[in-house]
Amino acid sequence: MSKHNIRLKDIAEELGLSIPSVSRALNNKPDISEGTKKKVFELAEKLHYQRNEFAINFKNQQSFIIGVIIPQIVHHFFSNVISGIINQADIMGYNIMLFQSNESFESELKGVKTFQKSMIDGLIISLSDNTHDVEHLKYLQAHNVPVILIDKITNAMDAAKIICDDYKGAYYATEHLISLGKTKIAHITGSLNPYTTKERFRGYKTALKDYNLVFTEHLVKKCNLVSTEEGYTTTLTLLAGEIIPDAIFCATDPTAIGAIKAIKEKGFRIPEDIAVIGFSDWNMSSVVDPPLSSVSQPDYEMGKKAIELITQEIQLSRENKPIEYQTYVMETSLVLRESTLGKK
Amino acid sequence: MSKHNIRLKDIAEELGLSIPSVSRALNNKPDISEGTKKKVFELAEKLHYQRNEFAINFKNQQSFIIGVIIPQIVHHFFSNVISGIINQADIMGYNIMLFQSNESFESELKGVKTFQKSMIDGLIISLSDNTHDVEHLKYLQAHNVPVILIDKITNAMDAAKIICDDYKGAYYATEHLISLGKTKIAHITGSLNPYTTKERFRGYKTALKDYNLVFTEHLVKKCNLVSTEEGYTTTLTLLAGEIIPDAIFCATDPTAIGAIKAIKEKGFRIPEDIAVIGFSDWNMSSVVDPPLSSVSQPDYEMGKKAIELITQEIQLSRENKPIEYQTYVMETSLVLRESTLGKK
DNA sequence: AATATTCACGTAACCGATTACGTAAACTAG
């Protein structure tokens, strides 16, 4: 930040005018003569004058900065969410201040406090897995800073929330496996991020029930990290069990990729013997062998929606109008590939 | 941003003090009595007073914001760079304002201007493929805003630059293939992002030469988008040529993944008939079949280094000290997997 | 006791721009 940027004062002094007159000229205010206006414009042009938005925002008590806190940037889903957030924020005239909590509550708390002191106009946050207390977010809200929860949400506070329909996505995925004639459908679930995982589990169970398939406790395995490695070992356990599944619905793509590896290693065919479907449609999913069917989440659109909502809330908040909080459930879609459909 | 945050004025009025006295008390300045200090601290605590950093930064003409512009967030390499940037910036007490150019020069230009008006203290930028003019960056520099180029750099301006050793990485990759006894080593190069691609090509050629292998023009193919699809079709062309390669060094991992698909489809064994190695070690590379050997870039460290450098430059710039620009070349490392080593 | 020093605070200026308000000079109207 230069100390030698051109200020209104520089222009005013050179033209023998007062600072407000220069301001009025540059902003095309009525109370200024055409001649002065022209002189000011020309000098401003010549000196490459740029308005100091920092000063204006300070005066107007509005930063045009939206804080974004997510658990991890290096994540297919979140990087797409951020992409949507940034592109839409640009359209709406806002800047994005980004922070990652690395799944730590302390870090998230620190991020919120830093943002608060930086006078963000609003916060879009996806909670860390270790966040159970949301007083820091309620405090922001209480001070007229709109907060929007995205993906990893909580019921512990009233706010606009954006999620994708994990339940329906899981239901459709399971339904798809059923439509292939599979009857012994396993599910590898996760324990972290309770909300989405629970919803996926619920979708799985409901689909089984709706199609009159027996829910078998043995066919449901829990994975803590939902990683490729855990997917691999968990699937090996599944395959060594009494009931060998003929399909596996995994709560995440990495888990599904681990499952594919285990299934191939044990000599089963995919999808003939065991079909596999994941969740989230990671970019890697199309390149594994066989390419993985998955449930695609509207990540980019969720980010875009978050900006649309928060800019509205910021506006309402400035006008001291009441804000009605809704939860926006966005549709998922099935992306079918060889891991369920087989070779074309 | 609330209009009703607690200000020094509120505390001052309640205690019958002047605003500067409250300020001195809270900042533990000497010219204030212990009794007053205690009273101020207690009331500040009670009212949850938070310093308005926005105001202080405005006064100090320093925003503690570092602007970051990259072509795309949804990219394994860049998301890791940003991760390093954010974590290190947090340590150094800076905030990150993020923007993506989507590989558009106009968009990049707009981002730079917006950041400039927001009074960023420094800019870390990875140029879009369509950026040939860097006047916008030179302008920032001329106004004491340090600019650091990362990965996609240019020689058109003097600035600190951070790249990874594409040349050596490519050399090592080729050398590794040679060490496996491969003699007909093909290279799939790209045309975008000339600098890195050219360096990778140069590393490939030099390694061949150093090990007395013939450089064969036919074994080098150009891919514009370096995508999986292009890698696939390009490899099919290679395999239909007169000289069938016994190894392929691809300029990117997606290309290599496409190559693997084509090689498997044509019935060749990997790595026995044809070994494959990529570049960048995308997260998907470990899950393809066979797992892909690749050249790992120090993405996270590059981001971290960028923050270290820019905070130093900001400091020097504030002290009006001269800044010496260097180009930091960071080491790559080989990540060897089955696509060159075979099954263990 | 007279003077010097320290203490503890208040006042004013500032960061860069905007905006409400005030006011000479010029213009208009009756």
Place this chain on the structure above:
DNA sequence: CTAGTTTACGTAATCGGTTACGTGAATATT
């Protein structure tokens, strides 16, 4: 020719905090 209006500007206040400077009262020194 005077009163009212418009024009085109300047002055002052503001945003929230920091800092240089000034000052009366208390304390210390000779």
